[in-house]
Amino acid sequence: MNLTLVLAVNSITLGGLLFLLSSGFSLIFGLMRIPNLTHGSLFMLGAYIGASLVVWYKLDFWLAAIVSALLVAAFGGLIERLLLRRLAGNSLAQVLVTLGIAFMIADACLMAFTGDPITVPTPPGLVGAVRGFGLIFPIYRLVVILIAVVIAVMLWLLLDRTRLGAMIRAGVDDPDMARVVGIPVPWLFTIVFCLGAALAGFAGVIGAPILSVYPGLDFDMLPLALVVVILGGTGSLLGSLVGSFIIGFLYNYGQALLPELAYFVLFLPMVLVLLVRPQGLFGRQAP
């Protein structure tokens, strides 16, 4: 019983991190119609920048998280403006470019930060655990869950209640029509790409005390984001949220109960959803 509850807390924490990662991925996919294969790399890049700021430069953890989110957002904006924009209309070329950049980031990080994993200390004040219901919950994990919930609400407000959100939704639904009525869709591409990159980079930093930072983190996270989006449906915030928690639970319980087949367990819900509802649980049409 106790193990089950600890696993549940861990699952929700991973689900929260995955939501930060996959919501950006899903928005970019919804708007630009391409899976951004650098997304796992942006997560890792954020984690490395954050870790080096905290461990080497002794910067405050939360400040480091914000700084690396901004840096990763700027980097994402550069990729979008300088490379993806040149290939507009050729989605295959765009995907392959993002894959090429993912390899370059992976190798550059290996060069800059060596192959040794970096452990990031839990921010001071959040070390330890709280007791409740006769159980012990690690505080930091609860904080991560809280942050994910707050960001989910903020994203929902942004998309549902602001002018920018309305323009993004219009762009997701019908980019050509959105341009016709005067919405600057190319600018939306850049904004959404930067937003997605910032979320991925931020998730990388706040995930660092839990996951630690190591080479290969990028291609550990990317398939998880892909599976979340395939499960939840592309372009749907709710889909990302539900998909993230499903995958968070499956991954943690799979690791604990069937450690050798943990990856295989992830594959099953994806197959089921694809067979029954290829557009994903909350998707409106097949990608």
Place this chain on the structure above:
Amino acid sequence: MTSRRIALLVTLAVLAAAPYWLPGSYYVNIATQILIYAVFALAMDVLLGYGGLVSLGHAGIFGVAAYVVAWFVAAGSGHLFAVVAAIVITLLATAVYAVVALRATGIGFLMITLALGQILWGLAYRWISVTNGDNGLNVASRPAPFGFSLASSTGLYYATLVVFLLALGAMALFVASPFGASLRGTRDQPRRMNALGYHVWMIRFCACLFSGLLSAIAGILFVYYNQFISPQALALTASAEVVLMVISGGAGTLLGPIVGAALVVIMKNVASAYIARWNFLLGAIFVLIVVFMPEGIVPGTVRLTRWLRGAVSGRPVAAVREAGQ
């Protein structure tokens, strides 16, 4: 046509004599590697070039075949049995892979195959009781089909050359066949093909199986060449490498993937002798080729030679350019 036939015979002679004109067994091994990857690149070309379906999990299929051979040989069964088992199991795995991935086409197909490829990699890495995890599996000996020993690098080269030529022949037959034409039809005009009464899904499914068969053959050659298989061979980098081979050489051509395979294998070996940053280089080449030479090297060269010939024979250049497009 005759000049083409002469070129073919000369190429065959050069390939057959390669162990004699290459300076050492190191280079013979690289030639073997090129032939193995050429078979793998042809497998990718079936889907990417002719079917318009980009699979980013193909190293997983390649790896299944290699692991099955290694596992059966380690378990003490004969080579023939291991190879047959590898082909059967890989085809079954490809069938499942195709059924899941073909729920989507285009970018959706790419995403699903990427996830499937990573799952196969995860299995190879984590399913330690079967795959021995990160340490991989060793294959103690190479087979000796019909009494012909493959223990030396030259012996293995000739065996690989024969298999490669068979695969190329099968590929040429496939491209020229009505099935090849219908696959190209589903790439260019899926709706029209559907309206004409073709079963688009089944055509794509069969193409996946054919691609899986060629990948299995490449995987089997690979495991006998290295006498070792580890999860690294199934990584996303490996899938991306084979996509790069096809795209750089020219997708949808017979020769392109072979040229691309040679290019990538040689670059990889040369680069790793000087710098340790192959992945960075791979990524950079990917970006450069996609941005600046999207059609690939072989179609680019064909266009260039056609244009040059036209210029020499005095035909109007603009007309030739249009014809070439």
